[in-house]
Amino acid sequence: MKKFALAVLAVLGAGVVMAQIPSVKVENSRGKSIKTSTLVDGETPMILSFWAVSCSNCILELNAISEKYPDWLEEADFRVVAVSVDDAKNSAKARALAEGNGWGDFTLLYDKNQDFQRAMNAPVLPHVFVVDKTGKIVYSHTAYQAGGEDELFNVIKSLK
Amino acid sequence: MVLSLACCSALCGQGNKGYVTGSLESNSIGYVNDNRIPVTVPEGGIGSNNYLKVDYYRGALSAGLQAEAYAPALVGFPTNLHGAKLANFYVDWRSRSLGLTAGTFYDQFGSGLLFRSYEDRALGYNTAVLGGRLTYSLGGIVDVKVLGGLPRLPMTAERAAADRHVVYNEWSKTLIGGADVSLSLSNLLGWESATVAVEGSVLGRRGAVEPKAVAAGVDVSQLNVGYSGRLNVESGGFVARAEWVDAGRNYFATSIAPNGYFVKNSNAQLVDLGYSGGGLGVNLSVRRLEWMESLIDYTDVVRGDENITNNYLNYVPALCAQYSYTLTNINPYIPECYYINDYYGLYSSGEIGGQLDVYYHFRRGTLLGGKRGMKMNFNLSTYYNLKEEGSALPDNRLWLNVNVGMEKFFTRKFKLKALYAMQQRNINHGMNDVSATAHIFVADMLYKYTPKLSTRLELQYLYSQDDMNGYDWMAALFEINWAPRWSLYAGDTFNHGAERVHYYNFGVSYTASRTRIALGYGRNRAGLVCSGGVCRTMPAYTGGNLTITSSF
Numbered sequence: 001m002k003k004f005a006l007a008v009l010a011v012l013g014a015g016v017v018m019a020q021i022p023s024v025k026v027e028n029s030r031g032k033s034i035k036t037s038t039l040v041d042g043e044t045p046m047i048l049s050f051w052a053v054s055c056s057n058c059i060l061e062l063n064a065i066s067e068k069y070p071d072w073l074e075e076a077d078f079r080v081v082a083v084s085v086d087d088a089k090n091s092a093k094a095r096a097l098a099e100g101n102g103w104g105d106f107t108l109l110y111d112k113n114q115d116f117q118r119a120m121n122a123p124v125l126p127h128v129f130v131v132d133k134t135g136k137i138v139y140s141h142t143a144y145q146a147g148g149e150d151e152l153f154n155v156i157k158s159l160k
Numbered sequence: 161m162v163l164s165l166a167c168c169s170a171l172c173g174q175g176n177k178g179y180v181t182g183s184l185e186s187n188s189i190g191y192v193n194d195n196r197i198p199v200t201v202p203e204g205g206i207g208s209n210n211y212l213k214v215d216y217y218r219g220a221l222s223a224g225l226q227a228e229a230y231a232p233a234l235v236g237f238p239t240n241l242h243g244a245k246l247a248n249f250y251v252d253w254r255s256r257s258l259g260l261t262a263g264t265f266y267d268q269f270g271s272g273l274l275f276r277s278y279e280d281r282a283l284g285y286n287t288a289v290l291g292g293r294l295t296y297s298l299g300g301i302v303d304v305k306v307l308g309g310l311p312r313l314p315m316t317a318e319r320a321a322a323d324r325h326v327v328y329n330e331w332s333k334t335l336i337g338g339a340d341v342s343l344s345l346s347n348l349l350g351w352e353s354a355t356v357a358v359e360g361s362v363l364g365r366r367g368a369v370e371p372k373a374v375a376a377g378v379d380v381s382q383l384n385v386g387y388s389g390r391l392n393v394e395s396g397g398f399v400a401r402a403e404w405v406d407a408g409r410n411y412f413a414t415s416i417a418p419n420g421y422f423v424k425n426s427n428a429q430l431v432d433l434g435y436s437g438g439g440l441g442v443n444l445s446v447r448r449l450e451w452m453e454s455l456i457d458y459t460d461v462v463r464g465d466e467n468i469t470n471n472y473l474n475y476v477p478a479l480c481a482q483y484s485y486t487l488t489n490i491n492p493y494i495p496e497c498y499y500i501n502d503y504y505g506l507y508s509s510g511e512i513g514g515q516l517d518v519y520y521h522f523r524r525g526t527l528l529g530g531k532r533g534m535k536m537n538f539n540l541s542t543y544y545n546l547k548e549e550g551s552a553l554p555d556n557r558l559w560l561n562v563n564v565g566m567e568k569f570f571t572r573k574f575k576l577k578a579l580y581a582m583q584q585r586n587i588n589h590g591m592n593d594v595s596a597t598a599h600i601f602v603a604d605m606l607y608k609y610t611p612k613l614s615t616r617l618e619l620q621y622l623y624s625q626d627d628m629n630g631y632d633w634m635a636a637l638f639e640i641n642w643a644p645r646w647s648l649y650a651g652d653t654f655n656h657g658a659e660r661v662h663y664y665n666f667g668v669s670y671t672a673s674r675t676r677i678a679l680g681y682g683r684n685r686a687g688l689v690c691s692g693g694v695c696r697t698m699p700a701y702t703g704g705n706l707t708i709t710s711s712f
Contacts (some may be wrong), residue, residue, distance in 0.1 A: 019181045019411060022217055031355045031394035032344075033303065053692075056474070056484040087278070088271035090478030092432040092515050095399065096441030100519020101535055105437075113268045119222075121183040121213065121711040123281070124676065142709065143671040145641035146606060146614040 021048075022119040024133040027110040029095070036116055039076045039107070040082060040135035045159050047152050048129040050111075050122050053090040053097055057132065061144040066103055068149065075153040078156050081107040085117045087127070130155045172699040178218025183711040185211045185281065189234055194702040196661055200235045201701075207234035209241075211281065213248075214655045225249040236689070237284040237697040238599040240314035245330060248288050249314070264288040269308060269340045269361035272475030273349055273405045273428045273452070274388040277311060282691040284665040285470045286313045286458065290331050291349050308337035313454045313471060322360035332456050336473070338363035353440050354395035361388045365408075365473065371410070371458045376419040380458035384408040386426070397437035403430040407474065414462065415502045422500075424451035424509070428476075445516035451660060452476050452497040469696055477694060479515050480541035481561050481581070484601050486635050486653050487622040491585050492690050493559045496545060506591050513543030513556055513618075515561075538654035539563050545590035556590040559583075577604040587628060596628035612643045624657070632658025645671050653685070661685075673709040 023037035039046065047065065051058030059149055062082055069080060082103060084094040091112050098108050120129065122142070128140040130152060139155040141148070186207040191201045208231040227243035230237075249317045250263030255536035266288055268276035291309015297570030298304075315334035317407065340360060345356040369381040379447040386407040392402045405471065406424035414422055415546035427450050434443040454473040455463060462468055491513025496511040518538040543562045563581035570576060579602040585593045601621045608614040622633040637651035643690045686700040 003388050019179050020217070022222070028406070031392055031399060033342075053482045055485060062320070065613075087268075087276075087477065088273075088475060089479065090482055091271075092399075092401070092434055092443045092445055093482065094520050095436055095442040099436035099437065099441030100521050100537060102439055102521040102533070107407050113266060113272075113276070115266070116350075117701075118213075118217070118266070118507045121181045121215065123185055123211075123213075123711070124164055124709045127674075128712075140674050140711070141644060141671070141709070142674055142676050143647070143669065144641035145645075145647055146608055146616075147610075147643035150611060151644050156598075 015103065016137075019137045021131055021137070022116075024111075024116045024118050024119045029108045029110075034140065036073050036109075036119075037135070040131070040133070042133055044077050044079055044080050044125055045089060045132045045138075045156055046107075047156065048083065048120075049083055050117050050120070050125055050127045051124055052084060052086050053094050054086075055125040057144045059101065060100045060146070061096070061126050061128065061149060062106070063101055064104060064146065064149045065152070066101070066105065068153070069105055072153050073157075076153075076157050078158060079107060080105065083109045083111050085111045085114050085118060086114055087114070126151060130159075132159050168505050178216055180214065180216050180228075181431070181712060182212070182214035184213075184709065186708045187705065189701070189705045190704050191235065191701050191703040192530060196577075197683065197700050197702070199683075200699040201233065204234055206309075207232060207237075208340075209234050209237065209281070209284075221251070221256055223251045229557060229677060235701055236696065238470050239465070240315070240470070241284055242314075247286065247330060254295075257288075257297045257299075261293040261504040264290050264312070265293050265307070267293065267305070268475070269338065270359065270386060270388050270390050270403050270405075271430060273403065273430065274386050274407055274454075274474055275336075275338060275363045276362055276367070276475035278471075278475070280691050280694070282689065283469070283694060283696050285694075286470065287311055287337065287470065299347075301319055301344050303342040305340040308335070310335060310471060313462070313468075314454045318485065329395075332366060333368040334366045334473075354521050356394075357392045357430075359390040359392065361390075362386070364408075365454070368457060368459050372460055373421060373458070376421060378419060378421045380411050380421075380424060381685075383453075384410065386454070388596050397435055399432070399434040399436075401430075401432040403427070405429075405452075407452065409573075410451060410454055412451070412453070412498065413460075414507070415501045416500065416505050416602040417494060417509060422451075422507075424498075425452045426454060428452045433690065439523060441517075441519040443517045446512075447479055447509065448546075449476060449495060449497050450509060450510035450546065450549070469479060475694075478690075480543075481515070481539040481563050482708065483563075483602075485579070485582070485600075485618070485620055487577070487600050487620040487633050488563075488581055488583075488602070489690065490622065490629050490633065490687065491596075491598065492688055492695060492696055493541070493543070493561070493585070494688075496558055496589060497544070499545070499591075501589070501591065504591070508545040508547040508555075510546050511558060512552055513541070513544045513559070514545060515539060515541035530568075530574075531631065532572075534566060534701050536567075537563075537565045556593045556597065557584075558586045558590045560595075573608045575606040577606075578602065585628070596624065596626035598624040598626070598628075599624055614641045614643070616641065619652075627658070630655045630659055633657065647671075674712070676708070678705075678707040680705050680707075 086094045126144045199336040205263030208230040213226040226248035228247045247262040247372040252261045278284045289309040293307040296304045308332040342359040365384045374382045388405040390403045405428040412422040430447045500507040522534040524533040542560045545554040547553040565579040567577045582598045584597045618637040619633040635653040639649045647669045653663040669678035681704040683702040688695040689698045
């Protein structure tokens with residue numbers, strides 16, 4: 001019942017529209033251009049977080065997720081995709097910052113002219129989505145307060 | 161679960177009918193008079209910037225629009241933003257290898273030094289191009305992009321009145337056309353261990369005629385062609401990128417030139433070298449800029465209006481430390497694309513410099529890492545103006561920044577972020593060697609009482625023996641957060657070195673999923689508001705602000 005309530009909440013949370021991840025070109029950590037539709041693997045859900053070097057709350061949230069990720073993985077299999085929307089000012093720095101914050105477990109993507117951010121309608125950072133294994137957006141949230149990451153994991157668990 | 165999904169599908173036309181998504185953003189300020197500082201209170205006492213964006217996706221097809229309403233624009237925003245309008249609209253179709261866009265679009269070549277069309281609402285920027293774009297990808301080896309159209313530039317009232325025959329006055333009369341090609345050598349040769357790409361771009365611009373310039377023997381409307389070449393290499397955590405830009409001939413109005421115009425070749429060179437691995441992230445950027453300004457509209461009525469700050473065809477960000485604390489941003493660095501001082505008859509053609517960033521993660525269990533690990537960061541950035549035109553030799557120092565920061569959870573509940581920064585800025589654009597120095601100290605403390613309830617206290621001090629911005633400053637900010645919905649804050653920034661004015665702020669925000677409502681009140685100092693390394697001067701104001709953002 002609790003799972004059901006969470007799922008309903010998640011659906012309502014997504015604004016009732018079950019949008020899918022649009023296909024936009026972004027750069028991966030190896031400097032290769034990839035389509036965002038390839039993030040959907042049909043097997044595991046993901047937390048998709050848009051961040052920028054200038055957004056301290058985004059970094060706070062990703063650090064909080066990073067701290068808990070190993071423990072969470074024992075309960076549910078999922079991926080964390082961190083999309084830097086930094087433009088030329090900070091995109092090179094974003095790469096170094098991600099490594100120096102220990103985000104090696106995350107899939108790191110670079111959206112240098114904010115095409116993906118715009119397509120996902122996430123104008124204000126931090127903005128995080130939970131996407132199920134079929135690519136449907138089941139939950140999203142803007143802004144971050146310490147502890148807010150637990151709700152993301154509750155949604156992930158409800159998808160099992 | 162199944163039920164709720166089915167219900168939603170029925171409601172929103174999931175499946176082959178496609179889906180609609182969008183976002184709403186509204187920023188409003190009620191301005192009041194303040195007898196402590198000279199503030200700007202607009203007629204009516206209210207400013208409001210509003211954006212509604214809606215997109216529809218169905219298979220390979222997407223279409224969307226953005227409406228904007230300024231009722232009127234917030235104080236300090238470009239004055240050419242007014243009224244309500246359907247600002248952007250597009251139809252886009254893409255298959256595996258081919259993509260077509262008609263309407264407005266955003267794009268950039270390389271890092272944007274040659275061309276970038278983008279939106280930044282914090283600055284009132286929107287340089288979307290109205291026209292068409294074609295992209296083609298040949299097996300991941302060659303990527304081609306061809307585009308053309310009119311960059312968006314809301315006109316001045318004066319110009320709009322003169323252009324009454326133009327039905328839609330949101331677009332400049334400047335026509336641009338360009339192409340960008342990327343060749344992936346690593347994909348072509350089947351290399352697995354490295355990514356190597358060679359890229360090149362060309363951009364043409366033809367602007368509106370300026371009779372005054374023509375009379376002076378300069379035609380700002382004539383075709384200008386710029387080029388850029390780039391090399392990107394990535395292998396085993398190492399990354400190297402080089403970009404060379406020749407942005408063609410551009411025009412700089414000045415009384416130093418006998419006919420009133422400098423006609424100069426704009427060029428830039430940029431190199432990024434990075435390494436990431438084992439918890440260490442390093443990046444070194446070196447950049448040289450010369451006469452690096454490319455405008456959308458060169459007519460006097462647009463360029464002569466200092467309130468029209470959204471007139472750029474390219475993007476030249478400040479490559480320096482990125483701070484999120486008030487006192488570290490009192491004197492932000494602005495790149496010197498060129499500098500002209502008509503009064504003294506002095507000019508500088510540009511700058512050269514760079515920055516080094518180091519991020520390191522001391523893992524848990526190591527000597528410095530302790531039980532919970534520790535993160536450190538370091539930035540050194542420095543820029544000099546060019547000794548002479550065409551050279552890469554440095555002259556006077558424009559800017560120097562050194563900062564060291566750390567971040568650590570000392571207990572499960574207490575996290576400290578500490579920062580020291582030294583900033584030195586030339587006060588005469590490098591025309592002589594006089595600088596002002598500031599030392600800034602920040603302690604940012606987070607305490608978690610329960611998994612959901614936390615408080616954050618930020619303490620800052622700026623020490624300076626120079627009068628550049630009133631000697632010493634201090635600032636404090638206290639936040640109470642109840643995750644994931646409520647946040648309350650109160651803060652004060654106080655210049656005790658000279659003017660002794662309290663810039664106080666307090667407010668509350670509520671977030672439900674993708675909707676956030678924030679209400680605040682405070683006194684805001686005049687200064688530069690920077691976003692993405694581009695800055696806009698904001699006049700001082702006191703008042704209440706309401707921000708609503710939502711997506712669907």
